[in-house]
Amino acid sequence: MSRIEAEARDVLLRRRHSLSDHDAPAHGDPSARWSDYEAALEPVSEVVRRELAEIDAALIRIEEGRYGTCQSCGGPMGLQRLRALPEARYCMACSGNGAVAFD
C-alpha cells in the first residue's frame, strides 16, 4: 500500500466511524422533541448514507489497488485532489465538466 493509500484509508475509516455515530439516534437530549428530531433526521441520514457508500467504494478501490485513478478517463487523480476529497471517483477535469455525476 502506498503512502497516499494508507493516508486516505486512515481518513476514510475515521470519517466512516464519525458518520456512523452521527447516523445513530442521539440519546439524552431533553430539549429535542421527537417531531423536530424526525424532521431533521431524514434528509441528513440520506446524505450520510450516500457518503458512507462513497467511502466504502473508495476503501474497496484501495484494497484492490485501483485507488487514485479516475473512473471516467483512467488518468491519475493527483495528490492534491485525493487529500481534499479522499473518496473522489473522478479527476478534477472529469468531475468539473458536468459530464459525469455521482450515480
Ligand SMILES: [Zn+2]
Ligand atoms: Zn478523469
